[in-house]
Amino acid sequence: MHYVQVENLTFYYGEEPVLEDISYHIDPGEFVILTGENGAAKSTLIRNTLGLLKPAAGKITLSKVNQENEPLSVGYIPQQIASFNAGFPSTVLELVQSGRFSRGKWFKPLDKRDHQHVERALKSVDMWNMRHKRVGELSGGQKQRICLARVFATDPDLFIFDEPTTGMDEKSRTQFYELLQHNAHDHGKAILMVTHEHEEVKQYADRHIHLVRKEDSEWRCFHLSS
Amino acid sequence: MEMFSFEFMRKAWLAAGFMAVIAPMLGVFLVVRRQSLLADTLSHVSLAGIALGFFLNQNPTMTTLLVVIISAVVLEYLRTMYQSYSEVSTAILMSGGLAVALLLMSLTKDNAPMKINQYLFGSIITISQSQVKVLGVLFVIIILLFLLFKRPMYVLTFDEDTAHVDGLPVHRMSLLFNIITGVAITLMIPIAGALLVSAIMILPATIAMNLGKSFNRVIFSSIVIGLIGMLSGLVFSYQLNTPPGATITLVFIAILALVSLGQKIRHK
Known part of the structure; x- marks a missing residue:
């Protein structure tokens, strides 16, 4: 069962393609990190996933129910929420x-x-x-x-965090990653976190999604690294 | 207490009491959502509705309701269109509303400017029994809506993206809020006047936000301040023989100044 399933998502800002042919999924019990250089449209991908932006093409499915067959609950921390x-x-x-x-x-x-x-x-x-x-x-x-x-x-049931550790010291960040890992592995939560601290967090995460710039595009357009 | 021997003053007090609760309740949400100018915009737009009523020789309250509701919808559309500089939407509607009002007034015979003046400045002491009743109904509706939707409105006011993810119909709620604010403004304008109606919505809310820590306390304080300002403003207006709307507004500004001063002294 996927809590999130994104298939062939393409998104444009005006005439400019920003994300192209993105597919990924998040399952219960896994802690997934999303990385990419500055301006790699990580937040845009998250906002598309949550229905806050409308993609030009592709299909986004958020499960209606959790593993206990109750309505799926989503928690989101946008970038700069503070x-x-x-x-x-x-x-x-x-x-x-x-x-x-x-x-x-x-x-x-x-x-x-x-x-x-x-x-x-x-x-x-x-x-x-x-x-x-x-x-x-x-x-x-x-x-x-x-x-x-x-x-x-x-x-x-599903946590989506957009750079939640901004402004935290190293000790707090480590405690936070441990808490997320505990929530995923021991309580079956699904977690997607945008981060720039890849090296620091990789030991806690189960999977890594990385956005890279498309080399053959005249635009600043991103897709998933293979 | 001599003033209460007059029927018109008793009606004025009742109307002021209703408005003192309605206006700040909506005002707190307007201030926190950084939509303080929405009240001003809708009151300016309502002038176009009033002018349309006189132009078509129809009940101006009904035409104003229609125009204000349409404007509230347009405003929400413009707000989502110009998200980064949403104040543009208020500027467009404010100037558009005034322009339409002036144009229709120039096309209307039968002394329209004089009649419009009455709506521009309002007159709480010439309020009719039916106007008091309508305000009473609005008072009950807004209290019920507030009690029912306080929690969704709290989250919407905190952050619209969070509200969306929490499953709230963000655009429909914003739209409904704008429409309710528009209806309240339309019904308060003949009493408070288009120029002052936004003051009685925004000033008590602003004062309360300086006083209360919690959301509930800010709402409660804004109503108490609304009642103090409205009713004492009416007394001053009666005693000094000054225009009620202007007197009430100046009382609120005086309270705001006193509260700000008090806070500065306390923090020294």
């Missing part, structure tokens, strides 16, 4: 709790299990003591961590 509106009127706790809304809680009160997920997620990024702070008062690194906590609180 630069969100500094004036956003919310405490850290409210923001992380909002990660539970998509688990059937848009119109229902959060229960004990939801609160446990939130507490665990905040503790996993060492932000539990800051839970009553206003998000606008946090540093860039702290904002990054609460955005990660929001996704962990969702406890999704």
Whole structure:
């Protein structure tokens, strides 16, 4: 079973082809990294995969259900998520709790299990003591961590991260990779992570997708390395 | 308390109370979504609707509703088209709305500019019983929508991409929000005036954002500040014999200045 299946995806910005004939899949229980040089349209590929951009050609299938036959839940951290509106009127706790809304809680009160997920997620990024702070008062690194906590609180089946370790020190990055590996291997989660830290993360990842520039194209167009 | 002996003042207080809750509730979302100018834009566009009503000799509220709803749809389309500089969409509609209003006014006989003046500045003290009732209905609808959609709106306001991945219909929600804001503006304009309606939406929200830490507290504070500003503005207007809309706006600006000053002193 594939959680994500992308077949022959081609994407244009205006007239310019950016991605050509991309096919890949992500399965439950695997931790996959996506790499490529700066401007290799890694984020564009992710945004196409999630339906945030419309491809010119190709087929993208996100599984409707997880391995337990329940609706598939997706958690996404966009690039630069930590630069969100500094004036956003919310405490850290409210923001992380909002990660539970998509688990059937848009119109229902959060229960004990939801609160446990939130507490665990905040503790996993060492932000539990800051839970009553206003998000606008946090540093860039702290904002990054609460955005990660929001996704962990969702406890999704499929994690998609776009350079989530920006601004983290080496120790935090290592702990983060271990946490992802644990989620994939021990809890059957599927993880796709865009990263520039290939050398650092390869020992934790199960698979590596690499975007390279097409040599025969007059445009700055990328495809998967064979 | 002499002022309450007058029927028109009792109606004005009731209308002000309704608007003091409706306007800041929408205002908080407008401010956080960086759409503060949306209220201004829709109030300018509503002038075109009012002028259309006079031009066609129809009820101006109905034509305004129609024009504002169409504009809200166009605005959402332009906002997605010009994502990197979304303020362009408000500028296009604001100038377009005013241009259409002026054009239709010049084509309308029967003293249209005088009638438009009434909508430009509003008049809370000449409010009719049916207008109070309509505001009451709007008040109930907006409270219900808020209670129902508070969580989806919170996530949408935080980040639209996150909202999409969380399964929310981002464009439909944005569109619906614009339409509701447009309807609220249309119904508040005859009372508050096109020039001041955005002030009563944006100022209490801005003040509340300086005061509250949590989302719930910011919403609650904005309503309390809305009530304080609207009702004290009405009292000042009555006592000093000044225009109500302008007085209310100046009271809000004074509260904003006091809150900002208080925060500066506290952080020293």
